[in-house]
Amino acid sequence: MSDIDDQLDAIIGEYDTEGDHIADFAKWMRRFDAPVMLELVTKAKIIEHVVAALIQEPEEQRFGLLRLLVGSLADHGSHGDGDIFADLCLIVDERRL
Amino acid sequence: MSDNPLEMPEVEKALSEFSLLDVDGIIEKMQERISQAEKGDNIDDLVSELTQIAIDDIDGREPHLAEFLEAIQDFNIDDQTRLMTAAEVMAVTAQRLILEKHDIPEILLRYFVGTLERFWESGSALDLLEDIIRDRRS
Numbered sequence: 001m002s003d004i005d006d007q008l009d010a011i012i013g014e015y016d017t018e019g020d021h022i023a024d025f026a027k028w029m030r031r032f033d034a035p036v037m038l039e040l041v042t043k044a045k046i047i048e049h050v051v052a053a054l055i056q057e058p059e060e061q062r063f064g065l066l067r068l069l070v071g072s073l074a075d076h077g078s079h080g081d082g083d084i085f086a087d088l089c090l091i092v093d094e095r096r097l
Numbered sequence: 098m099s100d101n102p103l104e105m106p107e108v109e110k111a112l113s114e115f116s117l118l119d120v121d122g123i124i125e126k127m128q129e130r131i132s133q134a135e136k137g138d139n140i141d142d143l144v145s146e147l148t149q150i151a152i153d154d155i156d157g158r159e160p161h162l163a164e165f166l167e168a169i170q171d172f173n174i175d176d177q178t179r180l181m182t183a184a185e186v187m188a189v190t191a192q193r194l195i196l197e198k199h200d201i202p203e204i205l206l207r208y209f210v211g212t213l214e215r216f217w218e219s220g221s222a223l224d225l226l227e228d229i230i231r232d233r234r235s
Contacts, residue, residue, distance in 0.1 A: 040202075047205070050186065051212045061169075065180070067161055091210045
């Protein structure tokens with residue numbers, strides 16, 4: 001087993017008790033080879049950094065920045081057909097369960 | 098104070114933060130307005146006018162950005178500058194997250210929502226996301 005597999009096992013073991021998003025992400029990454037994994041981990045780290053930066057803003061200003069972030073994702077991604085909103089709705093519903 | 102409004106530190110600082118909007122000649126329109134300014138003009142009013150130029154120009158093409166600019170108009174210049182920088186980080190990040198195919202793997206969206214929920218300290222991040230989606234769809 002590779003180092004990456006060992007690290008993924010550790011992550012999954014740590015977070016899997018509640019079906020956490022980190023464990024889901026780690027499990028999903030296993031289907032890819034190392035370069036793709038690296039790319040995906042980089043993107044996940046970017047998400048962590050940006051959300052952490054968002055949280056540091058005063059509470060009354062966070063909502064506007066979150067709107068901007070979601071809007072940017074929707075405008076630039078998913079072929080511009082609004083799929084990201086549909087995906088986000090499904091994800092939010094699932095996390096509420 | 099310089100006679101040239103473009104050389105006023107406050108205006109220079111505010112304008113430099115509008116790189117996010119540097120599309121379709123918005124900056125040129127703003128500079129044209131600045132060139133008409135006179136010594137003694139109120140800087141806060143001028144910055145508000147510049148922001149309004151940007152809002153009018155991008156509303157319809159990038160509504161989330163126009164809404165954001167509208168929302169920060171009530172803050173002072175320092176806060177506007179700081180928020181514009183944060184906004185630029187958000188916009189650049191959104192583009193960075195999107196693969197070359199212009200698609201975002203659903204798992205990354207899940208990771209984003211999960212991370213947001215984990216970090217958010219007060220209220221519900223999920224409620225906020227739902228509000229944003231509802232607003233954007235209506």
